[in-house]
Amino acid sequence: MSIALKVDGLAKTFPISGGLFGRQKAGVRAVRPMSFEVPTGETLGIVGESGCGKSTLARMLVGLLEPTEGTIEIEGKALDNADPAKFGRLIQYMFQDPVSSLNPRKTIKQIMEVPLKRLYGMGRAERDKRIGEIFDSVNLRSEFLERYPHEFSGGQAQRIGVARALAAAPRIIILDEPVSALDVSVQAQVLNLLRDLKGEFGLTYLFISHDLAVVEAVSDRIVVLYFGSVVEIGKAEEVFANPRHPYTKLLAESAPVVGRPLKAPEQKDSELPDPLNPPPGCAFATRCPRATDQCRREEPRLEAMGGDQYAACFHPL
């Protein structure tokens, strides 16, 4: 199986300016060095809570942010976005907010034409034909093309976002919270559409979300992020069913489920670590019931836990 996307030691630190005369401080480590691979045709789910670095990771993968260290390889070649036309044909990004990712002053047709014109240099007749085909595959009516973005509901706007990403005919699509702005009844429509398109066009997905159940329903493998680091990777059906890292377990138990009585799964006053002043050792140690002195001193590395599951924990479950 070929590797669509490979990330090695990728990290991002945002500098903090210390005022006019202040010296530069250490900075916020939004993404700590992380490595993983995505085989062609896989959907890799990435879950984590706000501030865990999932959007920073996504923006680095599509070249919108420069990594501080590490490398990104797409289909065996290092990420190179010097030529935007070439790069856009490899990887595309689908945005969280469907409406704000469409220019309010352009018609849908003008928006859809850009990737075809810039990336493939298609002529007018060819473009119209291709847009028609893409709109058919995402179940949008072609009369929408002359309208402006504000005339659409969230679900329709998100379909247009899908259509635009597809117009680039990329190999990989990064989906950054693609359904979190949508109502549940519409969310399922979009998720099913994404699933059908993946089979049809042979795509590879990176699916980023904070909703564990959604990620589990669409992914082959899942990466769990906490405070900028990977804490666990494994098969979708295993990660939440048999979590090895205590944080994954906490996440799985926190998700409200019909038929499970309400109980706070941890002490009521625990707080996330302060990114400006990160604790030494494991970032989860302050919230972890299994934490020992070793956890507060050393940073755990990702280690095999049997099967395809990996966890970064000294005392795995």
Add this chain to the structure above:
Amino acid sequence: MSFLKLLFRNRLAAMGAVVLGLILLLVVLIPLLPLQDPDVTNTSNRFLPPLSDGHLLGTDHLGRDLLARLLHGTRLSLGVGISAALIAGTIGSAVGIIAGYFGGRADNIIMRGIDMLMAFPYILLALAIVAALGPGLFNALIAVAAVNIPFFARNIRGITVGLAGREFIDAARLAGMGHTRIILTELLPNVLSTIVIAMSTTVGWMILETAGLSFLGLGSQPPQADLGSMLGEARSALITDPHTSIIPGIMIFLIVMSINLLGDGVRDALDPRLRSGALARPRAQTLVERKGDIPTDDQKGLLNIQNLETQFHVGKRVYRAVNDVTLFVNPGECLGVIGESGSGKSVTALSVMGLVASPPGVVTGGAVRYEGEDLLSAPFESLRRKRGDKVAYIFQDPLSTLHPLYRVGDQLMEAIQVHHKMSDKEARAKAVDLLKSVRIPNPESRIRSYPHEMSGGMRQRVGIAMALANDPDVIIADEPTTALDVTVQAQILALLDDLRRERGLAIVFITHDFGVVAQLCDRVAVLYGGRIVEQGTTTDVLDHPAHPYTKRLMACVPELGGGKRRLEAIPGLPPMVSDLPPGCAFAPRCDKATEACSRGEIALAGSGTRAVRCIHPEEEIA
């Protein structure tokens, strides 16, 4: 069209447009008018008064016809002012867009240069430029334009910085666009309206500034007339023959006044907030215009909403947000209200205490009873005293409900002192107690924090503490955990559950999440298209949903532990409340729908607390 309508609804702007239009018409018609040559001197006819024979407005100190000079001067001044505005607007906007789009070092260097320009008093700078280039109208134009570049640059840069971070710019980059193309086709159309507004409001100033330079003899050179030089030449005869200075003075006044009034009008009419009516100040209490009879008190619950109808009247359109909603909640009970966006759940909640913004909101029917008293007919003062004291709200986003400039402790104290006379010291002690009761660690030091210093979960705890500040009997929580992470949500839900048991609170919990309802609520009502489609105890509704919508909506929600799979989806979209279908609002999306479903009103049928609004229910309810 709506732009012109809005513009002319503003009387002052309309007046400005008319005056400016007349002046422009006169100026354009100059070649056709029987005017004398403005530059021909006739010293024997010096200082003729207005209405003299052959000289309608009289003559100046060289015997030149004032009317001709005035119209030619006006044309020149307008031309110079408008060109200066165009030049300053183009250069300034270009600088602003480039600085705002590229940001970082480019932005820093450009904007510091602009700051340096601004550090000079503008007239001094203009004088310096004219001094360097030499006097003349063209050089005055350059000077006036240069002085006004910073105004445009700063304005446009501010807007561009906001736009450059938007997702559609990233999307354009990924679609293969280069920087120039992004600036020209993505950014420019979005800042164009601002540029036009800024120009229309500055043309007046530029005309004044050019006139000022000409007055000092640095602009137009004799014998060429512009309004400033006419004033300058007439200065020596100000006492003896005032009409020579009053006439150009009035013209300057008319031009600048009309341009400014029109410019302000254009700005207001283009402001999208004005269009949507958001700048209109809402009333302190929702408008109540009940058409039918007020329902009689049926003595249910502590808070009893009976047949509530709330609508939004925008222009000719009527949005029927809440239709015939009946709910009640007992002390110590938690009632869940579940629905998708646009189902009317939030408007129902806000209607209770008259918090729906009016205009455009109107309560058109029903009653809201608190301990039997109808809140909809209560006078504002009585309602105000109950807000927060008897019935309190918790909103979705604590960052936008807490005031960013006050410490959370001060905000809590204010909430207490509005309703109870209490010294600052007592109120502070109470605030600490409240923070302690919502499990905030170190409450003594936390009351000195500002909202931005707290995490989302901590802020929502403060929001809950504020709702608890006056020991209310009812709390209405509108999606209080939607903006929070799952681990934090679990903590907040557990806290709310504890509080209602400890204090016997009645909670109305509004959400879109079945999992949350299942864990917290005793009873639940499902809303669709502004109507209750099903209600009952939580276990009845979730285990045996009777309405097809409830059943299919629950199937849409993926549950943890199901593995990778295809999800059930409901085709179509939720209905628009401005255009509700007759009969069942869900019928167009329902696979059990028959003709009868869309024929007429369907009643909410059932017994006790269990009821469903469906002709073909999934399960017969007892």
